[in-house]
Amino acid sequence: MTDILGDLATGFGHALTPANIGWVLLGVLVGTVVGVLPGLGSITAIALLIPVAFGLDPLSGLIMLCGVYFGSQYGSSTTAILVQTPGDMGSVVTTIDGHEMAKGGRAGPALATAAIGSFLAGTLSVVALTFLSPWLADAALQLGAAEYFLLMLLALLLVSTLTTGSSLKAVISALIGLALATVGINPGSGVPRLTFGSLELSSGFDFALVAISIFAVAEAARVLSVRGRSAEKREVGRIWMSKEDWRRSAGPWGRGSVVGFVIGVMPGIGPSLASYVSYILEKTVNRKHRREFGKGAIEGVAGPEAANNAGVGGALVPMFTLGIPGSSTTALLLFVFTMYGLQPGPQLLETNSTLVFGIIASLYIGNVALLALNLPLVGLFAQLLRIPTPHLYLGVTAFAVLGVYVLKFSQFDLYVMIAFGVLGFLIARYGFSAATLVLGMVLGPLLEQNLERALNISGGDPAVFVERPISRVLVVLIVVVLLVPLLSLLARRRRDRRPLVDAAAPGSERAEKKE
Amino acid sequence: MAVNRSAVRVRLAAAAAGLAVLASCTAQNSVSAENYPRSAVRLVAPAAAGGGYDTTARTILEVVKDDDLVEVPMTVENRDGADGSVWMAEMSSSFEGADNVISVGGTASMYNDVRGETEATFHDVTPIAALITEYYVLVVPADSPYDSLDDVLQAVLDDPQSVPVGGGSLDRAVFDLLVLAAGGDPSQTNFVVYPTGAEQVVGLLNGDLAVGVSGTPEFAGQIASGDLQALAVTSDERLSGEPYDDVPSVTELGYEVSLANWRCVYGPAGMPDYAVRYWRGVLEEMVGTDAWGAAAERNQWETTFTTGPDLTELIDTTYQEIEDAYRAAGVID
Numbered sequence: 145m146t147d148i149l150g151d152l153a154t155g156f157g158h159a160l161t162p163a164n165i166g167w168v169l170l171g172v173l174v175g176t177v178v179g180v181l182p183g184l185g186s187i188t189a190i191a192l193l194i195p196v197a198f199g200l201d202p203l204s205g206l207i208m209l210c211g212v213y214f215g216s217q218y219g220s221s222t223t224a225i226l227v228q229t230p231g232d233m234g235s236v237v238t239t240i241d242g243h244e245m246a247k248g249g250r251a252g253p254a255l256a257t258a259a260i261g262s263f264l265a266g267t268l269s270v271v272a273l274t275f276l277s278p279w280l281a282d283a284a285l286q287l288g289a290a291e292y293f294l295l296m297l298l299a300l301l302l303v304s305t306l307t308t309g310s311s312l313k314a315v316i317s318a319l320i321g322l323a324l325a326t327v328g329i330n331p332g333s334g335v336p337r338l339t340f341g342s343l344e345l346s347s348g349f350d351f352a353l354v355a356i357s358i359f360a361v362a363e364a365a366r367v368l369s370v371r372g373r374s375a376e377k378r379e380v381g382r383i384w385m386s387k388e389d390w391r392r393s394a395g396p397w398g399r400g401s402v403v404g405f406v407i408g409v410m411p412g413i414g415p416s417l418a419s420y421v422s423y424i425l426e427k428t429v430n431r432k433h434r435r436e437f438g439k440g441a442i443e444g445v446a447g448p449e450a451a452n453n454a455g456v457g458g459a460l461v462p463m464f465t466l467g468i469p470g471s472s473t474t475a476l477l478l479f480v481f482t483m484y485g486l487q488p489g490p491q492l493l494e495t496n497s498t499l500v501f502g503i504i505a506s507l508y509i510g511n512v513a514l515l516a517l518n519l520p521l522v523g524l525f526a527q528l529l530r531i532p533t534p535h536l537y538l539g540v541t542a543f544a545v546l547g548v549y550v551l552k553f554s555q556f557d558l559y560v561m562i563a564f565g566v567l568g569f570l571i572a573r574y575g576f577s578a579a580t581l582v583l584g585m586v587l588g589p590l591l592e593q594n595l596e597r598a599l600n601i602s603g604g605d606p607a608v609f610v611e612r613p614i615s616r617v618l619v620v621l622i623v624v625v626l627l628v629p630l631l632s633l634l635a636r637r638r639r640d641r642r643p644l645v646d647a648a649a650p651g652s653e654r655a656e657k658k659e
Numbered sequence: 660m661a662v663n664r665s666a667v668r669v670r671l672a673a674a675a676a677g678l679a680v681l682a683s684c685t686a687q688n689s690v691s692a693e694n695y696p697r698s699a700v701r702l703v704a705p706a707a708a709g710g711g712y713d714t715t716a717r718t719i720l721e722v723v724k725d726d727d728l729v730e731v732p733m734t735v736e737n738r739d740g741a742d743g744s745v746w747m748a749e750m751s752s753s754f755e756g757a758d759n760v761i762s763v764g765g766t767a768s769m770y771n772d773v774r775g776e777t778e779a780t781f782h783d784v785t786p787i788a789a790l791i792t793e794y795y796v797l798v799v800p801a802d803s804p805y806d807s808l809d810d811v812l813q814a815v816l817d818d819p820q821s822v823p824v825g826g827g828s829l830d831r832a833v834f835d836l837l838v839l840a841a842g843g844d845p846s847q848t849n850f851v852v853y854p855t856g857a858e859q860v861v862g863l864l865n866g867d868l869a870v871g872v873s874g875t876p877e878f879a880g881q882i883a884s885g886d887l888q889a890l891a892v893t894s895d896e897r898l899s900g901e902p903y904d905d906v907p908s909v910t911e912l913g914y915e916v917s918l919a920n921w922r923c924v925y926g927p928a929g930m931p932d933y934a935v936r937y938w939r940g941v942l943e944e945m946v947g948t949d950a951w952g953a954a955a956e957r958n959q960w961e962t963t964f965t966t967g968p969d970l971t972e973l974i975d976t977t978y979q980e981i982e983d984a985y986r987a988a989g990v991i992d
């Protein structure tokens with residue numbers, strides 16, 4: 145403990161030089177900008193800045209790139225809230241309540257709770273990264289393919305929680321997502337599926353591409369398809385959070401931080417799933433405001449936005465302690481380590497502790513810088529809603545097209561984008577859930593690959609799913625999740641049976657009045 | 660919004676200018692041998708940033724720039740898709756005869772070629788020079804019951820199901836060839852695919868996997884820290900850099916397997932001779948520099964510069980080896 149504090153102090157010593165503070169600021173600024181722009185994600189930004197980083201010494205370069213990574217998570221909520229277009233994968237779920245809040249004239253509080261939640265979660269996750277890393281990395285290694293599969297299955301079963309409308313439509317959306325995830329060469333068997341002989345389809349659909357098109361293009365099409373009201377201006381409303389907003393955000397920030405961090409630590413999962421899990425958790429925990437979810441509940445923004453930032457800190461744990469990336473962005477960061485001649489791996493902390501703690505110290509500084517940068521911007525961003533919608537969405541679409549194109553410089557991707565835009569439009573039009581579809585796409589490969597692996601390793605014996613204590617607990621949870629709705633349905637039927645005839649009519653009338 | 664809109668306009672203008680440059684470049688094929696190259700050259704990494712192709716491309720660019728080997732501007736472009744096969748198809752068709760674009764390539768896309776899934780193979784483009792080879796390493800967790808490659812292969816011969824082996828989908832062939840060399844049946848091996856090295860390391864450390872196969876850079880950190888133990892590398896001779904300098908080669912252990920992951924630079928179909936000669940010269944000079952030597956060492960690459968008829972032979976041998984492995988494992992008939 146005192147060792148860690150000593151190392152951290154040394155780290156701050158190196159990170160607080162004027163030059164390095166400058167690099168942190170540059171990193172978080174660039175990160176915020178690419179986070180705000182739909183389609184440009186942290187990976188693209190880091191890849192673009194790698195040549196700049198090589199001109200610097202390793203600490204300054206890595207400080208800047210880590211700043212980009214953190215910054216992108218801050219910025220990604222902005223467009224999710226304002227124009228229902230996630231700036232990054234971690235903010236897909238923020239579109240649900242965030243955009244509803246903006247439509248209801250509460251864009252300011254939504255942006256503010258996202259910024260403050262991001263700061264708190266980011267800082268807490270860096271504290272946890274500083275002090276709990278070795279222990280957490282060991283814990284993450286207790287999970288094998290069987291446990292991963294069960295965890296994903298649990299997440300999938302909770303999917304109907306994600307929507308306010310019909311649960312059936314949510315499930316159908318998730319299934320479409322799962323089906324889309326099967327496109328491409330199956331990594332296990334090498335068999336191409338649903339590629340129709342097209343080489344472009346053989347690597348499957350890119351998450352980022354789907355998330356951008358299914359939201360941005362579809363939302364633009366929806367807005368522009370409304371005749372006559374094209375010049376409508378939306379309410380900006382009050383900018384700052386009310387006392388009530390603070391009170392309701394505090395719990396989600398805390399829970400989101402913990403959930404996001406823990407999921408971020410699990411290698412191969414990364415922050416995008418963290419925000420989903422946080423949303424599901426908030427909807428389950430907040431009985432009082434449950435009916436507001438999907439209609440602009442501040443908890444639905446505060447939790448997921450805290451979770452995706454905590455996930456970034458979490459993803460750095462396996463990177464620093466085990467030398468393995470927890471997300472695709474950290475995979476790129478590890479490559480940067482190698483380019484500097486540093487061997488990423490478990491020994492990095494011993495051989496280069498000054499560097500590692502310098503980076504960690506810079507993350508504390510970066511989080512403060514991000515809060516200082518983002519809070520004043522809340523008012524400015526909220527004003528964007530004053531722009532006439534056709535112009536606003538023209539800009540969004542233009543950036544989305546550019547963002548998709550720079551992923552692979554592929555014209556084929558642009559056609560795919562249009563196709564997903566049409567799909568997204570239909571999904572919104574008929575009350576299905578785009579966020580659930582994207583979750584299906586995120587979970588699909590994880591479910592399939594881990595199932596395949598677990599069964600391969602056990603030689604086809606399904607007992608592998610109940611062999612270890614952790615997997616047994618997960619199986620019990622899955623059974624509970626399956627049984628609870630069924631049991632409560634049965635209980636309600638029994639309760640309703642006796643006064644069925646006379647109670648039904650006035651009951652429904654009362655419910656209608658409440659709406 | 661004013662800012663927003665003008666930013667869009669600038670971007671669009673830039674894109675239009677880019678297209679114009681592109682068009683004029685392809686039209687400029689009349690550049691002759693004496694003054695080549697006169698305009699910017701694109702170096703393509705047919706993969707996402709951070710992968711093996713990307714590392715190779717960025718290293719080439721760094722060294723070539725630092726040592727002033729090329730006078731014209733060069734940029735790295737990422738063109739991800741099917742292990743490089745998507746881009747190779749482009750190079751064989753859309754860029755035919757061009758002299759201003761070169762690409763990194765290598766063994767990875769050849770697996771798709773052998774399965775017959777691609778539109779273009781190395782025979783449809785212009786290979787310029789192979790630069791480096793990344794050898795495979797077999798590892799076991801530190802507390803593994805297996806102490807040597809012989810132990811592992813013996814266990815696979817006795818009961819293939821009891822030895823889960825993990826690797827990327829392209830790493831399977833090399834393990835199958837080893838099983839074949841040991842007298843076993845590769846179609847029976849319990850090979851579990853892990854798309855990323857990270858998941859594979861986790862699989863080895865959490866007890867899911869008994870053995871891991873991957874390119875040497877993937878495991879270097881965990882071997883150095885003692886979490887994983889290296890049993891053999893698939894080279895003819897021992898490798899020189901740490902932590903692999905005391906790991907036996909498969910050849911010295913008595914197995915005739917030489918499949919390795921080499922990377923090369925190739926040009927589009929019908930690339931003019933003067934351009935091929937120019938780049939061959941540049942690359943040959945590049946691999947001799949100190950900067951390249953240092954980069955190769957930290958990436959665990961062996962520099963294996965091969966060009967001309969030797970390169971053609973290397974390509975043919977590699978195709979043959981992959982075919983043998985796939986046939987034995989029942990992937991192709």
